[in-house]
Amino acid sequence: MTQQTRVPETESAPGNQHVSEAQQNVEEQLVRNVLRSFEDCQDPRLKQLMQSLVTHLHNFIRDVRLTEAEWNKAIEFLTAVGHITDDRRQEFILLSDVFGASMQTINVNNEAVGDATEATVFGPFFVDDAPRIENGGDIAGAAPGEPCWIEGSVKDTDGNPVPNARIEVWEADEDGFYDVQYDDHRVSGRAHLYSDEDGNYRFWGLTPTPYP
């Protein structure tokens, strides 16, 4: 166990090395004022989140010496992201994905242990309550595609088999679409099953193809 280290900050803006002491004082005093504005927050975790976010956000603005035109562009961009987001299209999540923020959130909540398989984001096409199949069954349903046999085993971090582990499977058909992308309420390429007493699982699925 060691203290958390940092990925080195990206190279600073050229202007950053020439910030006068008076200017630094103004910038730091502003950060202190904003931090103080959250001081009375009754929820200690919310207070911590807001104060940390403020600190990092200001470090970003100061590091890159953000221009007013760039700030304006950012506001316009976020506004467009907001307006394009509706019940079927969530652009803020896609933005979070692009910045790796979704994956980093998963990371910090799923401790890495040895060479255990890493946790990852569920992605937009996971649906809860997929039908159950028996070990060795077929998840494809009526989905078109080339059949593919999949087998493997679930082991704990000491290498011992994990019996009765729930396995969720969802995949696209040969046209690259998931069942929920069709309007006909089909359920295909999607199931859950349980590992057997030796931690093994096996099922028929579809040979993956590229997304359209």
Added chain:
Amino acid sequence: MTQQTRVPETESAPGNQHVSEAQQNVEEQLVRNVLRSFEDCQDPRLKQLMQSLVTHLHNFIRDVRLTEAEWNKAIEFLTAVGHITDDRRQEFILLSDVFGASMQTINVNNEAVGDATEATVFGPFFVDDAPRIENGGDIAGAAPGEPCWIEGSVKDTDGNPVPNARIEVWEADEDGFYDVQYDDHRVSGRAHLYSDEDGNYRFWGLTPTPYP
């Protein structure tokens, strides 16, 4: 001139001191991967902005050990901010104001010099092309309120008078409203004037009252 210093980071989440080396490696590798995804960006400034933003955003997530529920709340919050924003109401700018990001952007673009008056945000009620008045004139127009005499002088950072400096003035009426908040296209409580040959200015305005 000195290197830019930092406001101390807010206290880390309790879990932060107990991040294993394996876990740190996973988190740092992810940051590197995301930074690399912007490596081929053709616009060097955009590349710098994106890579710096990624670094600071990930430092925030890692510092506070952001939970998946908190990430979800943040996505929901940004979605609501996006949906409430329209042509007359810009909640992303208000959000930027609350975090001090607007003011810090102004700060980094307007170097502090001695005890010169600080630059500040224009705010939502500035309008370009306000009418001109002569020095000593009245900015109130037909706005209701108690008259108020204002005078002062414009000096450069060496204390020398600045003649012919353009001064923009805009203020609310005694009901706390700016002219643009009325639907009748009135122009009042708003003007520009120029300092005289000695750098002095003077005009009639309205005694400020609290906003509603």
